[in-house]
Amino acid sequence: xxxxxxxxxxxxxxxxxxxxxxxxxxxxxxxxxxxxxxxxxxxxxxxxxxxxxxxxxxxxxxxxxxxxxxxxxxxxxxxxxxxxxxxxxxxxxxxxxxxxxxxxxxxxxxxxxxxxxxxxxxxxxxxxxxxxxxxxxxxxxxxxxxxxxxxxxxxxxxxxxxxxxxxxxxxxxxxxxxxxxxxxxxxxxxxxxxxxxxxxxxxxxxxxxxxxxxxxxxxxxxxxxxxxxxxxxxxxxxxxxxxxxxxxxxxx
Numbered sequence: 001x002x003x004x005x006x007x008x009x010x011x012x013x014x015x016x017x018x019x020x021x022x023x024x025x026x027x028x029x030x031x032x033x034x035x036x037x038x039x040x041x042x043x044x045x046x047x048x049x050x051x052x053x054x055x056x057x058x059x060x061x062x063x064x065x066x067x068x069x070x071x072x073x074x075x076x077x078x079x080x081x082x083x084x085x086x087x088x089x090x091x092x093x094x095x096x097x098x099x100x101x102x103x104x105x106x107x108x109x110x111x112x113x114x115x116x117x118x119x120x121x122x123x124x125x126x127x128x129x130x131x132x133x134x135x136x137x138x139x140x141x142x143x144x145x146x147x148x149x150x151x152x153x154x155x156x157x158x159x160x161x162x163x164x165x166x167x168x169x170x171x172x173x174x175x176x177x178x179x180x181x182x183x184x185x186x187x188x189x190x191x192x193x194x195x196x197x198x199x200x201x202x203x204x205x206x207x208x209x210x211x212x213x214x215x216x217x218x219x220x221x222x223x224x225x226x227x228x229x230x231x232x233x234x235x236x237x238x239x240x241x242x243x244x245x246x247x248x249x250x251x252x
Contacts (some may be wrong), residue, residue, distance in 0.1 A: 106167030
């Protein structure tokens with residue numbers, strides 16, 4: 001299975017610490033990686049079909065503290081679609097004048113929806129096809145950008161229609177909020193005052209957030225598997241869809 005990583009914050013924050021541990025997992029998931037950072041209405045997208053642990057692009061991310069309030073990252077282990085740049089997550093599409101970013105962990109069988117011209121996959125993965133269908137159906141449901149609460153209602157109607165085809169863990173963001181859906185395995189952590197020290201699970205690296213964060217800062221981190229050893233990660237339930245805004249879950 002692939003690995004997912006998401007971050008939603010109430011103030012622009014860098015993801016260097018979490019991404020450093022996350023990238024180590026590409027030893028077993030070596031079919032490409034990608035990461036997208038929202039900055040205002042813009043998106044910085046970095047993808048590479050090489051394993052993150054060997055990629056110079058991943059090395060750049062670990063050394064370049066880009067600050068963002070919403071980040072989506074993915075390490076790929078191919079199930080459908082060949083190993084190529086166009087099949088690397090996250091995928092990006094425009095809807096209602098905003099960029100949407102999506103990354104998927106899982107495998108969908110017999111999923112072949114009809115897609116119109118506005119939303120067509122570039123690569124040949126089930127993941128990109130699912131994203132295109134979600135965007136298509138969202139565009140049918142709303143004429144302009146809905147509120148987070150309205151999007152929750154629509155996504156709760158649409159997501160099960162895809163999830164019935166297999167494993168559908170995903171992270172999705174349009175720059176204001178971030179959605180996480182658990183099909184089989186997904187965890188989240190809310191890091192806020194009082195801050196403490198955190199040690200990565202995959203590397204011998206520790207960070208003292210009391211020296212880095214301000215009292216009002218709040219960061220939600222979403223990952224397939226917990227990234228740190230000594231923080232209170234929450235396991236999401238199968239079928240659970242959570243929206244994160246301002247660094248905390250706001251609905252299910």
